[in-house]
Amino acid sequence: MKVTLNNQAISRLLQQVAAALEVQQADRFRIIAYQRAAVAVEHATAEIKDWWDEGRLTDVPGIGKALATHLDELFRTGKVRHFASIFRGLPPAMFVFLDLSGVGAKTAYKLCKELGIKRATGALARLETAAKAGKVRQLEDFGEQSEKDLLQALAALKKPAKKRMRLVFADQLAQKIINYLARNPAVLKIDPLGSLRRQTATVGDIDIAVATQKPQTVIKNFVSFPGTKKILIQGSKTARIVLATGQQVDLKTQSPDAYGALLQHFTGSKQHNIHLREIAQKKGWSLSEYGLKREAGTKKFADEKSLYQALGMPWIPPELREDTGEIEASLKHQLPKLIQLNDIKGDLHLHSDFKFKTSHDLGESPMDSMVKKAREIGYEYLGFSEHNPSTTNTQKQMIKIIRRKKETIDKLNYSMNKNTQKQIKILNGLEIDIKTNGQLAVSDEALKLLDYAIASVHAHFQMSPKAMTARLLAGLNHPKVKILGHPTGRQIGTREGYEADWEKIFSFCRQRDIWLEINAWPERLDLPDFLVREAVKNGVKLIINSDSHALSQLDLLPYGVAVARRGWAQPKDIINTLPWSALSVRLKPMKGGESTK
DNA sequence: GCCGTTTTCGGCCCGACTGTTTTCAGTCG
Secondary structure, eight states, X not given: OOOOOOHHHHHHHHHHHHHHHHHTTOOHHHHHHHHHHHHHHHXXXXXXXXHHHTTOGGGSTTOOHHHHHHHHHHHHHSXXXXXXXXXXXXXTHHHHHTTSTTOOHHHHHHHHHHHTOOOSTTHHHHHHHHHHTTOSTXXXXXXXXXXXXXXXXXXXXXXXXXXXXXXXXXXXXXXXXXXXXXXXXXXXXXXEOHHHHTTXXXXXXXXXXXXXXXXXXXXXXXXXXXXXXXEEEEOSSEEEXXXXXXXXXXXXXXXXXXXXXXXXXXXXXXXXXXXXXHHHHHTTOEEETTEEEETTEEEOOSSHHHHHHHTTSOOOOXXXXXXXXXXXXXXXXXXXXXXXXXXXXXXXXXXXOOOSOXXXXXXXXXXXXXXXXXXXHTOSEEEEOOBOBOTTSOHHHHHHHHHHHHHHHHHHHHHHHTTOSSOOEEEEOOEEEBOTTSOBSSOXXXXXXXXXXXXXXXXXXXXXXXXXXXXXXXXXXXXXXXEEOSTTOOBTTTBOOOOOOHHHHHHHHHHHTOEEEEEOOTTTOBXXXXXXXXXXXXXXXXXXXXXXXXXXXGGGHHHHHHHHHHTTOOGGGBGGGSOHHHHHHHHSOOSTTOOOO
């Protein structure tokens, strides 16, 4: 059987080996090694097969000499003899059962053995029949409750997996709950936790931490949050509710003197925490959500900073806590000084309601209102980059439209700046489709009227990576094009980004001083964080834009900043941290492909 | 099986919860 060897498939295979070893009561740490490798592969930012192509499998943390040899065999022949010998004698059905919540390797094996289920095909249906007939409760170590749990897990598996929330949605929901709780005087400190605090593009559940001396007061307040549909847990220190809209919200309380350890622990990530605990252990301590434990007792921490300091390193920003080198960097005092929202000096991707027959959606708000808002934010410049006119317009009509827009913006530059000290530069941009053949949807003559252009892909995403790379590079090959808009085209939850040879694109952009956009639009957040990090490593400049189609959307920029931070970006990597005086130089078309750096 | 600012050998993360138990194994985050 031909199986695609993507990371998910490889991770699953390694998990299965770990489960098989567990049943065989192999060395505990050998099992953990396979589990860790499985997680590492699952979380890898590129396809492991590509790493293998480049002969650097052992660069993946958790993959050593032995596993590299096995994976090499897997990629060459499609199977691994060593794994096959580990699987020998075990019922294939047990690996199906691992997907059931509450069922691990031992339980899965026991169920297969006792119920006589061997084949993977139809295994779940057979298990369900047995459980419904009351046969599971009769098995040793099982009871009525575990049979019931099993049936529930079987039912849950049939339902589609719970969807993760987009970051913006989760953030705004959490803010509502935080504002509600913060009114309670018993709440001394309050913070979001987990992937929300780490600002990942999607968030599962919302977790909130509270420092308080009166946990009961806070918990009582929490479970009566308006919109609560069900209280799942109401304990002495924690609580869990489900909202009418379906989201699950956890609350964790801690006394102020130990709040730092709680915050750190539940912010994760899991891999980051494991790594920290290993470091604590080498120093003779044991790290947990309560603090650092020694024989003498537990040392508490009121804040995270002092906890990280006790472990011998400066505080690490939550966005970096994925165990992808941030702990090593912190130990060496080499953490990047991450970009912050107030470093941003302007926004070059705005869609106004300027009337014309456009190729895609128009904005909703008038230009002058957006300029006013930009000035309130404190921007030094902003650029209107509506979609290019529809190609059903004649070339003549197109040029007329763009000339009319240029004149409008010229007037606006005058009227908005005439009676004020605080000047704001308004730019005439355009977001232009890159057609499948790599051509821009606007003529050269029209391009001359612009201050700059954003080139983007808005249709025909299904292309081979090679063809897509050629398309993008051709689209960027014009002196007026300064930005590649939402570079991967992904739409979170609905559309994977297209694949392309990013190294080639990085190198082109670096040479030609073209900037990759970090689009802050909630469904996009594109470039994704892991590609931001690659771009930064490659010396490519980025620009964080809101892609606003309405006035209020200028406020979405912080989510783009979050993506940049997750990608280890510093102010120097982000072009719109430059003041207007410097940016204006960079916007001038380059001659002969030379770099201005 | 992995890994190295005390190690190429000898270590390897922590605690909560649950069910079926009379002290713990398995699972999970």
